[in-house]
Amino acid sequence: MATKEIILNKIQILITNNFKSPEAAFAFFDKDSNGKLAKKEIVSLLKQAEISGFLRGIVASKLIEGYDKDGDSLIDWEEFKFAIDEITTDANK
Template identity: 65%
Template sequence: MASKKAIIKKIQIVLTKHFDSPQAAFNFFDKNGDGKLSKAEIVKLLKEAEISGFIRGLVGSTLISGYDKDGDGEINWKEFKKAIAEMAKDID
């Protein structure tokens, strides 16, 4: 199983290589345009990051449980920004 650091690095690569900003990445993966990332939308981001299918669901659930501060089961833009900032700290 990939380490936390390896997963975070893969996510960062997708966000920095393919998008001009975290906001652009968020908007791209927010397929229904509701201003939130559902677990399915997060799993698509993880697939883009080449996280194996076996652990995408686990990582998606972990991201939601760790960063969903308003308890709605999704990640809004504010929560996404916080997650990106914390991931950047974890990789340094």
């Protein structure tokens, strides 16, 4: 099973290699342009990051659980930015 570090690394690689900025990645995956990522939008991000289909739903739920600070079951820009900053910090250790 993929570890948290492997999953976060794949997300970082996806964003770094395919988008000019984290903002561009967020806008791309925010399909309904409501300023928040729903679970299905996060699953799409995970698919692009080449996370196994079996794990995507579980990982999406865990990401929401871990980074949804306002409890709305969505990831807004500030929560996404916090997650990306944490991923980047962890990757540079």
